Amino acid sequence: MQKVGDCLNKLKTLKEVIENNGGIAKTSDFAANGINKYEVAAFCKEGVIERIRRGFYRLPQSNSITEERLIHELLPQGIICVESALFHYGYSDFSPRKWSIAVPRTASRAVKNIEEFPMKAYYIQKDFLTIGKTTDDFNGVLLPVYDRERTICDCFKYRTKLDNEVFNKAVHAYVADEKRNLVNLSKYAKKMKLYAKVMNIMEVLLNG
Numbered sequence: 220m221q222k223v224g225d226c227l228n229k230l231k232t233l234k235e236v237i238e239n240n241g242g243i244a245k246t247s248d249f250a251a252n253g254i255n256k257y258e259v260a261a262f263c264k265e266g267v268i269e270r271i272r273r274g275f276y277r278l279p280q281s282n283s284i285t286e287e288r289l290i291h292e293l294l295p296q297g298i299i300c301v302e303s304a305l306f307h308y309g310y311s312d313f314s315p316r317k318w319s320i321a322v323p324r325t326a327s328r329a330v331k332n333i334e335e336f337p338m339k340a341y342y343i344q345k346d347f348l349t350i351g352k353t354t355d356d357f358n359g360v361l362l363p364v365y366d367r368e369r370t371i372c373d374c375f376k377y378r379t380k381l382d383n384e385v386f387n388k389a390v391h392a393y394v395a396d397e398k399r400n401l402v403n404l405s406k407y408a409k410k411m412k413l414y415a416k417v418m419n420i421m422e423v424l425l426n427g
Contacts, residue, residue: 229254233262237277239280242284243292246274272332275344287360290318295335296354297322299364300341301373308367310392311385323348367393368404394424
């Protein structure tokens with residue numbers, strides 16, 4: 220009976236750990252609460268919990284877990300960018316079907332591990348990765364995101380990959396945005412070697 224009692228207590232603890240961590244728990248979270256990796260594997264085999272990817276678990280059919288929470292847990296080094304950032308700032312009416320996420324070039328394995336997740340990865344070189352990086356609220360989850368100025372610079376950097384209408388709306392919306400910071404835009408554009416491209420169009424729009 221002791222073993223059954225222990226099992227029930229572990230099961231209760233297991234569920235509490237997952238719920239207390241926003242619906243997704245790591246092996247280390249379980250270990251900190253007295254549940255070792257072999258017990259986690261056993262619970263997974265029994266269908267009590269589901270493995271999302273190596274070391275990450277959730278309760279079965281846990282549809283309440285948002286995509287934002289998954290990004291936070293599974294790709295903490297990711298930064299919301301380009302199409303997703305444009306939509307976030309209201310510079311685009313187009314709600315992307317996939318999350319645009321900037322990741323370091325060394326993160327290809329991490330991206331492959333969550334290939335079932337709807338995302339479009341932008342592999343960024345180390346020198347440019349943190350330019351304009353900030354955090355903001357996405358559906359109640361704080362996520363890294365590029366600020367307005369970096370997002371506009373990225374529009375120029377990836378212009379051939381963007382629909383013309385999306386690009387034009389973005390730059391016009393930025394010019395009309397009271398929160399714009401032209402000093403930072405100039406600074407980022409210089410660092411990313413986009414200064415001439417960015418400022419030529421911005422000067423026309425700002426002086427038009």
